[in-house]
Amino acid sequence: MYEKIKEVTKEQFDQFAESHNDIIVSGAKITIGQEKKIKQYQPEHFELERTNVWSFPERGTWATHKGDFRGNWPPQMARNIILRYSKTSEIVLDQMCGSGTTLIECKLLGRNGLGVDINRDAVMITRDRIGFEYKPLDSDFPSVAIQTYVGDARKLDLIKDETIDLVATHPPYANIISYSSKNNRVPGDLSFAHSLIGYLEGMKEIAKESYRVLKPGRFCAILIGDTRRHRHHVPISFRVMQDFLEVGFILREDIMKYQWKTKVTRERWAGLSKVAEEQWVDINKQAKKGRYTDFLLLSYEHLFIFRKPEENEDISCLKSSMNF
Numbered sequence: 001m002y003e004k005i006k007e008v009t010k011e012q013f014d015q016f017a018e019s020h021n022d023i024i025v026s027g028a029k030i031t032i033g034q035e036k037k038i039k040q041y042q043p044e045h046f047e048l049e050r051t052n053v054w055s056f057p058e059r060g061t062w063a064t065h066k067g068d069f070r071g072n073w074p075p076q077m078a079r080n081i082i083l084r085y086s087k088t089s090e091i092v093l094d095q096m097c098g099s100g101t102t103l104i105e106c107k108l109l110g111r112n113g114l115g116v117d118i119n120r121d122a123v124m125i126t127r128d129r130i131g132f133e134y135k136p137l138d139s140d141f142p143s144v145a146i147q148t149y150v151g152d153a154r155k156l157d158l159i160k161d162e163t164i165d166l167v168a169t170h171p172p173y174a175n176i177i178s179y180s181s182k183n184n185r186v187p188g189d190l191s192f193a194h195s196l197i198g199y200l201e202g203m204k205e206i207a208k209e210s211y212r213v214l215k216p217g218r219f220c221a222i223l224i225g226d227t228r229r230h231r232h233h234v235p236i237s238f239r240v241m242q243d244f245l246e247v248g249f250i251l252r253e254d255i256m257k258y259q260w261k262t263k264v265t266r267e268r269w270a271g272l273s274k275v276a277e278e279q280w281v282d283i284n285k286q287a288k289k290g291r292y293t294d295f296l297l298l299s300y301e302h303l304f305i306f307r308k309p310e311e312n313e314d315i316s317c318l319k320s321s322m323n324f
Contacts, residue, residue, distance in 0.1 A: 002188065005116060005151025005158050013127035023121045026070045030099070032128040038063055041108060041134060049080050054303070055258040063108060064129040069099035069122075073170045073223050077257065077303070078105040081168045085219040085305070086111055089142045090165035093213065095153035095206070100126030102168050103146050107134055111166075113146040114159070119186050120150045152188050154205035156213055164213045167220040171203065173227060173236055196234070204243040211247045217310040220249060223257065225301035231294065237302040245323035249306035250315065257301045 017033030024030070040062045059067045060075040078101050086092055088110040094102035097115035099122065106113030107130055117123050130146050149158070153169075172191035193199035210220050222244065224237040245251065280294040309315050315322065 002152040002155035005149040005156060007158075008120070008123050008127060008148045008150055010127065010131065013124060013131070016124055017128070020124075023125055025119065025121050025125070028068055028070055030068055030125055032125060036064060036132045038132060041136075043076070043079070046076070046079065048083060049255075052253060052255045053258070054080070054255055055260075057260050059260075063104055063134075064132055065101065065104060066099070066129075069125065071170070071172070072098050072101050075101050075105055077223065078102045078168065079109070081221045081303075081305075082106065082109050082111060082166065085168075085221065086166040089144065091163065092166045092168055093156075093159070093164045094169045095156060095167070095209070096169045096171045097126050097148070098122050098170065100129045100148075103130050103148070107132075107144065107146055110142045110144055112144045114149070114164070115147070116149045116151045116153060116156065118150070118152050118189055123148050123150050154188075154202060154209060156209050159213045161212055162215045165215060165218055167210045167214055167222075169221070170223045171206065171240075173225045196236070196239075199236075200239055200243060203240050204246070207244040207247045207249070210244070211249060211308060214308045216308055217313075218308055219252065220244070220306040220308065221303060222306070223301055223303045225259075226298060228295065228298065233295075237304075241302070241304050242323070244304065244306050248323075249308060250318055251304065251321045252307045253303070253305035255303035255305065257303055259299050259301060 021033060022029050022031045043060050043062045054077065056074045056076045059065070060079075061067075062075070065075045082092060082102075082105055089112065091112045091114060092102065092106050093114045093116075095114075095116040097103060097117045100115060103113040103115045103126060105111075113130075115123070115126050117126070127148055130148075135141075151158075153171075190199055190202045193202065214220055222240065224240045226236050227234045241251065241254075283292055283294055285292065
């Protein structure tokens with residue numbers, strides 16, 4: 001059903017970049033193959049988060065991080081996850097790597113990184129952004145490998161069972177942002193799912209693969225958001241959470257991430273929300289001709305941190321954090 005994942009090497013990217021100056025993903029034109037002019041490799045004044053509400057008003061721009069790939073998570077979030085839930089020289093997997101934010105942080109933090117994406121164009125953007133030399137003065141800083149693959153997160157056939165130290169990924173939120181287009185659709189792309197049921201079935205398979213490749217006792221971090229349909233809340237995040245609990249994960253943390261600079265929400269609804277009626281009962285919908293707002297704008301996402309139980313671990317005391 002799923003094609004085998006295939007590695008994309010630096011040499012293959014270099015050859016690709018010879019004939020491609022830019023790539024278009026989700027309507028955004030992203031330049032590749034240019035000389036890297038890095039002003040700083042590490043963030044200034046970075047501190048690890050200490051509560052379960054995270055907010056990053058300004059997206060980090062150190063190293064090769066950019067915000068031009070729609071929907072990518074901020075490097076501050078990837079850094080927090082990697083530092084909290086992995087050790088140097090360990091292996092971090094991002095099986096929906098997008099533009100490579102997680103892998104850039106792996107390189108800067110001394111972790112081996114595996115990045116997979118179903119969209120070859122996204123993998124090429126990732127390869128472009130990890131193509132910098134990083135040699136800190138610390139003699140103990142490990143030599144690490146960053147590998148990229150084109151493949152489906154539902155079938156990670158080249159990754160052996162229980163070999164990954166941390167899974168950290170940011171899947172699409174159903175079809176809120178499509179990373180394929182009708183004219184250039186990537187087969188199997190969950191961001192182009194025709195139904196929520198089909199999307200959730202795909203996420204269930206991703207949960208199974210995440211559980212399979214992850215070492216016992218280690219962590220899986222998933223950032224996921226919700227949407228609205230017909231003016232009602234659609235809890236995509238909690239349904240994805242349930243998929244991961246059903247395959248055996250235990251919920252360790254539910255972190256609320258505040259959303260800044262939400263392009264679609266801002267363009268579509270922000271103007272109407274400013275002039276929304278104070279009272280939302282018995283609105284004359286016919287007179288408004290659909291031009292009214294009677295709901296709150298979504299401005300958060302859930303970062304779920306799951307843990308895979310240790311072998312022979314007594315988890316009876318953790319039933320409240322597991323699948324009911």
